[in-house]
Amino acid sequence: MDKLSGKAADLTRAEWRKLGFYYMSHEAKKKWELHGSKNGLLKLCDLIKQFADENREYGDHEHLLPHWYLTLTAMDSFTLDERGIGGTPEQLRNFANFFQSKVFISKIGSTDCLSKEAFSTDYSIEYTVHGDNFDPSSQDPQL
Template identity: 30%
Template structure:
């Protein structure tokens, strides 16, 4: 269990990120939980990543969140694995737009499954879970609370 000091540092990092994520290796899926504004921040960071000319090189990547295990990266083909969500920058950009488009019509309680639209042959699913506007991503991290 993390120390009280680590928890005190981790909680604001979740809140700044705007969503909570985890990876379930048994079910083979990445899950991002957040309110629409927090998930839009993720889409915007993906767009920023894809617009950066330095990110066009294969294996470039960016880590997200307090634990840094959610990773977006540049790869020749689109894929969702236990390691990352990756693809050519043009596809990362397209995924960011897909997320934004889905959020435009999503309602609280919706689950948006993105593997079929982004990387259908991937071994992992990528799911956005839409929460209420008062959702606190730090409270979703059970390791942050004694």
């Protein structure tokens, strides 16, 4: 992976900070890895709920910046896979609420996992809770 420099690096840092958390997909391990403060990780829950509230048509999707790897998709059944998170509005809201409850009870410095078995999906989500001053761009190997 090549390092970004100049304006591209600055823009990417700003996008991570606005998003509030860092994400990376690990295909071999079939998991998404997330890093953020509690508030940063809760932003993902908010984004999922906002997407669900838009009640989009099947197949509509939204890529989360900065690298556009993680995608929210309107689908007819819940999925967590190499593309991201998909499902019906109700399934997406239920997942966001479940993840939100897990983040609320997590301790700073802890790493936890939403197993693929719990949701009968291809991928799991491993998340690490950092302190309030955490900069998600610090995890990006391209910066």
